[in-house]
Amino acid sequence: MDAVVHLISGIGGEQETAFAIVNNLLDAENADLGELVVVAQSQGIEAVTTGGETEHQVRSLLDAGVSFKACRNTLDTMNLDESDLVDDMDIVPEGAVEVIRLQNEGYAYLRP
Amino acid sequence: MDAVVHLISGIGGEQETAFAIVNNLLDAENADLGELVVVAQSQGIEAVTTGGETEHQVRSLLDAGVSFKACRNTLDTMNLDESDLVDDMDIVPEGAVEVIRLQNEGYAYLRP
Amino acid sequence: MDAVVHLISGIGGEQETAFAIVNNLLDAENADLGELVVVAQSQGIEAVTTGGETEHQVRSLLDAGVSFKACRNTLDTMNLDESDLVDDMDIVPEGAVEVIRLQNEGYAYLRP
Numbered sequence: 321m322d323a324v325v326h327l328i329s330g331i332g333g334e335q336e337t338a339f340a341i342v343n344n345l346l347d348a349e350n351a352d353l354g355e356l357v358v359v360a361q362s363q364g365i366e367a368v369t370t371g372g373e374t375e376h377q378v379r380s381l382l383d384a385g386v387s388f389k390a391c392r393n394t395l396d397t398m399n400l401d402e403s404d405l406v407d408d409m410d411i412v413p414e415g416a417v418e419v420i421r422l423q424n425e426g427y428a429y430l431r432p
Numbered sequence: 433m434d435a436v437v438h439l440i441s442g443i444g445g446e447q448e449t450a451f452a453i454v455n456n457l458l459d460a461e462n463a464d465l466g467e468l469v470v471v472a473q474s475q476g477i478e479a480v481t482t483g484g485e486t487e488h489q490v491r492s493l494l495d496a497g498v499s500f501k502a503c504r505n506t507l508d509t510m511n512l513d514e515s516d517l518v519d520d521m522d523i524v525p526e527g528a529v530e531v532i533r534l535q536n537e538g539y540a541y542l543r544p
Numbered sequence: 545m546d547a548v549v550h551l552i553s554g555i556g557g558e559q560e561t562a563f564a565i566v567n568n569l570l571d572a573e574n575a576d577l578g579e580l581v582v583v584a585q586s587q588g589i590e591a592v593t594t595g596g597e598t599e600h601q602v603r604s605l606l607d608a609g610v611s612f613k614a615c616r617n618t619l620d621t622m623n624l625d626e627s628d629l630v631d632d633m634d635i636v637p638e639g640a641v642e643v644i645r646l647q648n649e650g651y652a653y654l655r656p
Contacts, residue, residue, distance in 0.1 A: 423540035
């Protein structure tokens with residue numbers, strides 16, 4: 321069972337919930353979980369930038385094997401650059417397309 | 433790959449994000465996207481009424497071939513009439529049923 | 545057609561919307577709906593505690609055959625006990641795992 325977490329909210333509490341849930345998924349025993357992907361876009365992109373309050377959590381989840389994919393359209397709209405993001409993050413042309421593509425491959429969808 | 437966008441939030445920023453995402457999906461090249469449906473219900477219905485700040489965006493997306501479906505139960509609860517909505521919108525008895533039906537047909541789900 | 549409603553938001557209006565939608569799903573005629581499951585976790589857990597504003601709605605939906613599943617990880621994090629929840633609710637180790645599992649079984653996902 322694979323899952324994609326849509327990190328799209330600008331609400332701090334919802335961003336925190338997203339990271340907490342991914343952490344719990346990593347810790348879940350006997351849950352038979354496979355790939356975990358976080359797609360960050362829109363206001364959710366702030367949570368994966370360097371210097372932000374959640375940078376440490378992002379690094380920790382990346383180290384644990386979670387994939388992060390950031391939306392190029394969002395970067396362009398917000399005048400952000402790849403270098404503003406935590407390292408080792410994939411960039412996709414449009415976050416929503418990636419979320420659709422993953423669901424099409426059988427990933428479950430979570431929107432914290 | 434088809435997708436349904438659940439326009440259910442009363443938060444202005446989330447409504448704006450919904451329209452921005454649908455626009456990006458329309459612009460996505462090589463993404464092999466098929467049908468795009470926006471289901472508006474609950475507080476999200478405000479975003480598809482005439483006279484609202486987002487009326488122009490709704491008309492633009494309708495013109496571009498996006499389907500909009502508004503929830504009859506929400507209209508009744510909020511004492512709204514079909515004539516309060518932007519033209520050329522379908523009405524469904526219950527928005528959540530439509531969202532479930534579309535997922536059952538293979539549509540991916542996006543909740544901005 | 546089965547559906548899982550993710551009760552994860554701490555925003556009162558979104559919790560109310562969740563209950564309203566489940567009620568509408570119960571009332572939906574000719575919709576061919578099967579199982580309805582509400583998974584409560586994170587800030588959404590408050591909506592299924594006893595003494596809260598929505599206790600009556602939870603009891604009513606349980607009586608109508610809706611399944612509620614509360615997240616053990618959330619209870620532990622918030623120092624809540626099973627006895628703080630409305631009776632007759634299932635407890636699952638991690639709400640997000642349950643939501644993924646249900647989608648894997650074909651349940652549609654709704655995030656009010």
